[in-house]
Amino acid sequence: MKKIVVAITGASGQIYGLRLLQKLKELDVETHVIVSNPAIITMKYEGVDLEDIKDLSDHFYSTSDISSRLASGSFKHDGMVIAPCTVNTASSIAYGIADNLIVRSADVTLKEKRKLILLVRETPLHEGHLETLLKLSRMGTIIMPPVPAFYIKPKHLTDIVDHTVFRVLDLLGFDIEYNRWNPFGND
Template sequence: MKRLVVAITGASGAIYGIRALQLLRERGGVETHLVLSPSGARTIIAETDFTPDAVRALAHHVHNPKDIGASVSSGSFVTEGMLVAPCSIKTLSGIAHCYNDELVVRAADVCLKERRRVVLLLRETPLHAGHVELMAQATRNGAILMPPVPAFYHRPTSILEIVDQTVARALDLFGLDLPTTKRWNGKGVD
């Protein structure tokens, strides 16, 4: 079974991480390891009808965000990589500068040093020059920046369809295909 680390940090957009866990659970074949930051838990309460415990229950394994000795903090623990959804600027800064004081950044840093995918659904707008520099440094370190900018070619009719398409495209980056992904065929979607 493949493994994927999913982190939910304190930026707006907790639904992206939640839907990733839900869709991966439905898909099967992927063992999820959740790292939920305290700010991420607070954002879940503010933005969704979920509780942090309900979100934790969606993952196969949950790791304490302060435990830098967790399995996902070691390169010998093989994963497909890590999805940070949403990714706060604080988390981006830690990843860009290898500041491994908490598990979210440590797990991302481990994935990067092992040349595994790290996909950051960065949630901030507008951006100033410092944010852009952090994005450039994280990219140089090997991370993939994927701000959750919605696509409309699949003609979504709900917020959930927009979220699902973004999450599906993020999971594509790990080679994890979802059967519900809408794909452009040159004339429309399949």
């Protein structure tokens, strides 16, 4: 069984973390979930219930639990996704400021050469943000802002969110079917 670490930070777009957990549950994946305190505040505003996140989690951790197994390279997993990811969290990862379990887990993921995907939610980006994201990319992080694909002809918000989530699952190595770019129907 695959194990995926999912972290949710305080940026807008809490639905990305929720939908990712729902899809991982459908795929029978073991999930290890960390939710930041700012994420809990944003969830309330955006209508995402923390109890739903906990119910979808196989293992739920406090951000202050630095002694957690997620903080060690000896804990094997198949990748980590931070959805959504604040620039604050991205910056902390880039510069090794591992003062909470989300950043420490990401730091361990990178040092163990495992896949780390950040759904960075910030716009516009200034030079400092861009330098941080470039640094993370050079370290092996996949930077994946949740940018909508309009070629899927979305009719609902969930169409846009799900397309991003399916792309994340694709990057994690899951064999899933979704609406991929194919404008002329060629195989």
